[in-house]
Amino acid sequence: MIRYALICERDHEFDGWFASSDGFDAQVAAGEVLCPHCGSPNVTKALMAPNIAKGMARAGEAQPQAALAEKMSMMMLALKKHVEENCDYVGDAFAEEARRIHYGETEHRDIYGEATPDEARELIEEGVEVAPLPVVPPRNAN
Numbered sequence: 001m002i003r004y005a006l007i008c009e010r011d012h013e014f015d016g017w018f019a020s021s022d023g024f025d026a027q028v029a030a031g032e033v034l035c036p037h038c039g040s041p042n043v044t045k046a047l048m049a050p051n052i053a054k055g056m057a058r059a060g061e062a063q064p065q066a067a068l069a070e071k072m073s074m075m076m077l078a079l080k081k082h083v084e085e086n087c088d089y090v091g092d093a094f095a096e097e098a099r100r101i102h103y104g105e106t107e108h109r110d111i112y113g114e115a116t117p118d119e120a121r122e123l124i125e126e127g128v129e130v131a132p133l134p135v136v137p138p139r140n141a142n
Contacts, residue, residue, distance in 0.1 A: 001017050001018070001019065001069040001072070001073065002017070002018050002019075002020060002021060002024070003015055003016070003017050003018075004016050004018065004024060004045050004046075005045065005046040005047070006033070006035075006043050006044065006045060006046055007043070007044060007045075007046040008035035008037070008038060008040040008042055008043050009040050009042040010035070010037075010038050010040060012035050012036075012037040012038060012040075013046060014035065014036055014037070016033060017069075017072060017076075024045075028041075028043060028044075031117040031118075032117060034117055034120060034121065034132070036131065036132075038124065039117075039120055039121035039123075039124035039125065040121070041117050041121070076134035076135075079133070079134060080133050080134055083110075083112050083133060084112070086110065087109075087110040087111055087112045088109055088110070088111045088112075089111070089112055089113060090111045090112070090113040091113050091114060092113065092114045092115075093113060094111065094112070094113030094114055094115045094119075095115050095119040095120075095122070095123055097111055097113070098111065098115075098123055098128050098130060099123070099126070099128060102126070102127070102128040102129075112133060115130070120132070
């Protein structure tokens, strides 16, 4: 896992976790990385200070970065599991159903599903509160 400081065309700053540098590039090229503040897909890496280890870990001890990445992965997995267990899955009808709920055309309930980057951006522009579920990388079976 690699963490990048990101910035959108409107100068909103945020962080993103990716499986690799190539994974980041592929997701940006596909329009899958959206600014959580405005929904813009025009996202680039921001300048970051290097993370320099202050000492070497002894044999058998995890590096702090690895421990943090593992903790973040577990938190993302827990969030995704919570949503899947407590919300209604509406599939690719997510944008339409989110609008119905937002505008009071149907009873309020928590939902999750699929939306294209354009659909997500349009929902955000309309004031519909949406957020992407974290992508949890597969765990190594050691």
